[in-house]
Structures are given as structure tokens and as C-alpha cells.
Amino acid sequence: MNLKDLEYVKAIAHFKHFRKAAAACFVSQPTLSGQVKKLEQELGVTLFDRSTKQVTLTAQGERLLTQIKVILEQTQILKELAATSSSPLQGKVRIGIIPTIAPYLLPTLLTSMKEAFADSQFAFVEMQTATILSALDNGELDIAILADVPELKLYHTVKLYKEDFLVAMSAQNSLAKRSKIALDELQECSLLMLSDGHCFKDQAQQFCFAAGIDVSNEYRGNSLETLLALVAMDDGVTFVPKLACTKRAGISYLPIFPTQQRSVVLACRKHYPHLAGIELLANWLVGHPSLQQQLTKDLN
Secondary structure, three states, X not given: OOHHHHHHHHHHHHHOOHHHHHHHOOOOXXXXXXXXXXXXXXXXXXXXXXXXXXXEEOHHHHHHHHHHHHHHHHHHHHHHHHHOOOOOOOEEEEEEEOOXXXXXXXXXXXXXXXXXXXOXXXXXXXXXXXXXXXXXXXXXXXXXXXXXXXXXXXXXXXXXXXXXEEEEEEOOOOOOOOOOEEHHHHOOOOEEEEOOOOHHHHHHHHHHHHOOOOOOOOEEEOOHHHHHHHHHOOOOEEEEEHHHOOOOOOEEEEEEEOOOEEEEEEEEOOOOOOHHHHHHHHHHHHHOHHHHHHHHOOOO
16 A cells, blocks of 8 residues: 555545546556555455446445545645745645635735745635635645635634625716615615625625525626626626725725625635744735725725
8 A cells, every 4th residue: 555546546536537537647547447456455445336437436435535535635744844844835835715806916915925925936726615625625725815604614714804895886876976875775776796606696695685685686797807897887786895896987886884794814724734824924914005905995
């Protein structure tokens, strides 16, 4: 038994296909299949049901896969600790970030972030929340920047900031001259919402439901930028986090009452070996003047 064999098992379980798993592991399919068969013989169990087109784990395989993932994660932790003992975030750091934060946070911070952490090579990947959490679990990501959601109780998190939700509407809208707006006043408006999978959409939908606003038949978009383009055409209104509120021709932003907010956090696995580095990065982000300016900017 060796670690490569365990990686092969994990890959097959993920892809449910021997050829795809072999390609992901950069080995030939016969090599991968042969090593897994030897592992099964050594353990005295059958890990995979090969009788169907889509390879599936047996009950014994499901149970052993949990431990295999633990072994591989702990091995990775050992390697990372040895490689970066002198610097908490030395080397490549893979960061997942949700689409409603990435375009608005990174442009203002990325250059100075690279300068402040010269020993780190940050690689950012834009993903939705569910995909980020899966990637953290699999070790494909080291850190995530995302809105706080109940699922994050299983992870180590550090608070970064809170930001208000605002309503974006066409400057031509009769409500646009107001200094703020109540949620129930949006009942007659055409609401533009993000599509399923965006945690921002889930949060906006929750406080709409609480205010008695029906959002079941509203337009769904894939990005805030798409929704804002429609708002500028007076084709509806949408909710926008403060960081994404930039001055745009034809759009007014109105504060909501009662105030609606989201918390943004830095997250990682609870046993990530560089928790000190996570705290260091979080403190740097929180204290950066550009972020504070964005969160307190005047939109009028």
C-alpha cells in the first residue's frame, strides 16, 4: 500500500470513471486499475462496483474512502508544514472567492496584497459557495473569501467585514429620488435576482420573503453586472452589496430599511496547517484603507 494507490481510489470515487481518473492522475488506465486491484487484495475488500457503466463505491468502499481522505489530507499538511515552517503563507496559496465579491474586491487590493505577502503566490478562483466548500474539503483550495453561511460552522472562519445591501433602480424610477426605501415598497417592482447557486440570491430572497415580497416569477441572471445593465435600462430593480455599488449612468442606489447586511469571512479547513497565516491575511485585509473606503463611500 502506498499514498499513490490512495490517490487513485479518491480520483475514481470523484470521477466515477477509471479512464478519467487515470487522466487526472497522469497515469495509464491499466496502471491505475492494476494498483487499485492490488490494494483491494491487500485490504481484503472490494472498493468499487465495476458491473455498471458508471463506477460506484461499495458500502465498504464508502467507509474506507472517508479514512483515505483523512490520510491524504494529513499527508498534505505534513508536507506543507515542512515546506513553510519559516513563513505561514509561503509558496502557492489557492483562494476561492464568490462572484459577488471577486470583481469588486480584487481590483482594489490584489497589487498591494502581492507586495505585502511577497513570499506567497496567490491564485484566485471564482466559484459559487457550494463549489468552494467542496474544493476546500478536497484540498483543491487553501482559503476562501465568501459570505458567511450556516455551512461554514464546519470550517475555521475569520470575519472580514459587513456590508449593507442596497436597492439599485433606474434614475427614471419614481422611487429613485427617495433617501431610502422600505422592502415592502418593492412589491410592485419587477425584481431582478441572481440565479440559483449564488448565496447572495439566497440571502436576498430570504429577506424578501420576510417582507412578504413574492420573487417566484422574477428574472434570474448569472452576474450582478448583467442585472445592473438591465436596471440601467429601467427593466427592473435589484439588490446590490455595498462593495459593488459604483457610480453608473442612469442608476440610483437606495439604502433599505430595516437595514439588510451580509458578513464576509475568510475560511479554511479547521485543520489547515497555516492558521496563523490566515489570521495575518485577514488582519491585513480588514485594515486596508481601500476596503474601508469602499465600504463607507458616498454614492450620491
